[in-house]
Amino acid sequence: MWLLPHAQKQLTIQPFHFEFPRYKAIRRLTGALNSVDSPTIRFTTNKIRQTAINMASERYNAREAEARWQKTWDKAEVFKTSNSDQRPKYYVLEMFPYPSGRIHMGHVRNYAMGDVVARYRRARGFNVLHPMGWDAFGMPAENAAIQNNVHPSEWTYQNIAAMRDQLKIMGLSLDWSREFATCDVAYYKQQQKLFVDFLEAGLVYRKKSKVNWDPVDMTVLANEQVIDGCGWRSGAPVEQRELTQWFFNISEHAPDLLEALDGLDRWPEKVRLMQKNWIGRSEGLTVRFEFETTAPDGSDTLEIFTTRPDTLFGASFMALSPDHPLSAAIAKTNPDLTAFIEECRRIGTSVAAIETAEKKGYDTGLKVKHPVNEGQTLPVYVANFVLMDYGTGAIFGCPAHDQRDLDFANKYALPVTPVVLPENGDAASFKIDQEAYTGEGRIINSDFLDGMSIADAKETIAVRLESVQIGGSPQAERQINYKLRDWGISRQRYWGCPIPVIHCEACGTVPVPKQELPVELPNDINFDKPGNPLDRHPTWKHCACPACGKEATRETDTMDTFVDSSWYFTRFTAPDLEDPTDKNVADHWLPVDQYIGGIEHAILHLLYSRFFTRAMQITGHVGMKEPFKGLFTQGMVTHETYRDADGQWITPADLRIEEGSGIRQAFRLDTGAEVSIGSIEKMSKSKKNTVDPTDIIDTYGADTARFFMLSDSPPERDVIWTEEGVQGAFRFVQRVWRLVDDAVESMPPLDTPQPETFSENVLALRRTTHKTLDAVSNDLEKLAFNRAVARMYELVNSIGKAGKPTSDDGAWALREAIETLVQIMAPMMPHLAEECWQKLGQNSLLATSDWPQVEKDLLIENTIILPVQVNGKKRAELSIARDATKEQVEAAALELEAIVRILDGNAPRKVIVVPQRIVNVVA
């Protein structure tokens, strides 16, 4: 039986409380006494020894050692990074945390990985920048303010203090001197300067747009905060409102943001693909259809966008978005249409609504002429499935080859004419009923397009329509459309960066002059009413117009918090500067060489940052457009879930697990009642399957927690947090400690020169050492932490198997092996490594030491073992000189007893020798 950490702490003595030397003395004594042949003495010594072991004092005292080394590093300022350093630079960054109150295991995993990279690169001779900060603006602080009557600022800074302490006990090699929070006035002041620059450069603009409006909380909600059409907090039905909002013109950069993805070759393919889909490029044609009679809004043509102009002959109707200007114009004099449009808006565009909503339309009575099919007219509908913000907000419907159009046509009894015939299809009998055909084929029923492929038909119809003039311009134009829309950054909230703009009746929108920045958030606010406290503050928004001096009002919206996180990595390069950046310094450090974070930011944060860096380049703040050269997305931390008989979630700390003969059962600690063990899920507060990092570090130490997070699971995949796994890591920590402790006695002094020769078995240990070093180096380069961990286990096993040295060269090789082990484990378990390093007699700090050198000669064996196959099945092994010729290998293989037996006197048909790999005998 084992107990989960919380319970364990209550029931057992902490292993770290006892001093090592005391135990060592006892062990020496009992060792001597044990040799005496007397049952009484043996019994007594056993008692003494047990007591000593029970004191657990043999163990490495992580708690004491970790605090000590953290202090040492701190004092020596070994992680403080200078901007003027001759060594090559390396910028490693983990996505900065939101200060919610406590760190969670996801943070531990993220920062453990980043720290390994930082420490490894440092040892490899790079000048490493590894900073930390806080993504500190946002709604939770306001919610806390409302619920607990605490100022958002106070709540946030308290959380930051608590979380900083938690991070510090992890022993991360961070340059804390560069720390800042995005809610620091000094930071958002610079962000406001950037905003003003962007405004002048035309990168920001203001327009009316539809937003989700919560009428109870009186605020805009993000799409994610609208649940089943209601506000997530208030529960009130969300309204669609037209509000004037600030936008970044990210969509103008869509082509570049898309193309540049190809150059991000150190990004996960998956993330690049997600961004590609999000940007959503499609090539097509805008086509203008002539109305039979002029439309109510005075227009003579209706412009649509299509990617399938090849199906034009299959058109049977036109459809407008309910938000199309023409829809509104017709609705003015048409109450039925007004009602229909209202209904469409009510249903909204939530996921649930889209899945269940029927395709519906309203026939406006208008008709357009078919552009190429002489004499055909098409009815114009307003349809609920047409989006205003894509293409032109109007489409032509081709029911045979588009499922939505088919559903619509079936409902309103519109004609369905197939114009693409599948290969091997029969034109006479090909009918479309309930399922549209969207595949490849030959064009039919399409006059001059008949018989063409889809691609040829697209080109032909485009050329034809481009040559037709309507009202002085071509009827059709080729166009590239993007799904990416401009980034609306206005938030009707207090806890965000104020948008530095003043509204003046005479002068319009005037940016706050840079010398008057920052526009600071007022402190005297209250949350007793819903809505934006900035808006109802008695004095804050009233000011003089910077242009004319007359009375004016401040913008009371604040910026989306994604703006804050779109350039923090740049600010780290010069965190105290009185300008947003020092361009030279920023250009020195950027792009970030290795960025590490969760996949959940694959689109928003990473796309916004890419845009923002471009904007900063345009306004002269940085010299590049891509901020992150290498990106790594780590997996989540998961844990078993537990529920009691009532279905209540139970947290792991409140129960104990019993295990035996393959049966695992969980019981509540308080009542003893059995609890059912459920599926493995992402650690979350709602399922209570979280484990507190501080508990783990208290019990096992930071090195154990870090090491476990990096073991077993590949870093990009989810890792399952298990108590057994942590204990495995803890055992390894202790094992290394014992190994070093035992070995020190049989080691030569520090600067003993390397022996001239080594005996064969000593050489074997040296080979293992250098092979491990080589492999771990490669694994760390590729962030394959789990593989590196396995290699370290192997080396420890090998050193253990080698046993105590019996010769000088053996002793020397032992020191080499152990020093190497300590050095390669240092990035993962820095405290233990320093402790061992010191124990080995080293005076330097391992944190500032160089990575050991691989002796390439030792990677090559003189004698190798080749597997020998017969017909692809391994039958024997052949030990042979590495540089043996193919002929020699073949001859030796055929002489092997096992091979001779199998061949049974017959000559092999063929022998394949792959040098230094394998031998395959074809019988």
Place this chain on the structure above:
RNA sequence: GCGGGCGUGGCGGAAUUGGUAGACGCAAGGGACUUAAAAUCCCUCGGCCUAUGGCUGUGCGGGUUCGAGUCCCGCCGCCCGCACCA
């Protein structure tokens, strides 16, 4: 619906990218030490068989190859992202 990924022991996962499948860890079983427990150390651990050997085995079915977990074709299953995008 569209796009992408993944299927290897009881479990997490290795496998030099076509060359000894199961490294390393976890769990389990056995043993040593101990009055006992804990800790530690040693052994076993894909399956089957007539067991110092042999057969079989990487989701299923085929193919290419001297040789396939890896490549190709066709299925099955799971996971993720996007989604009324014309």
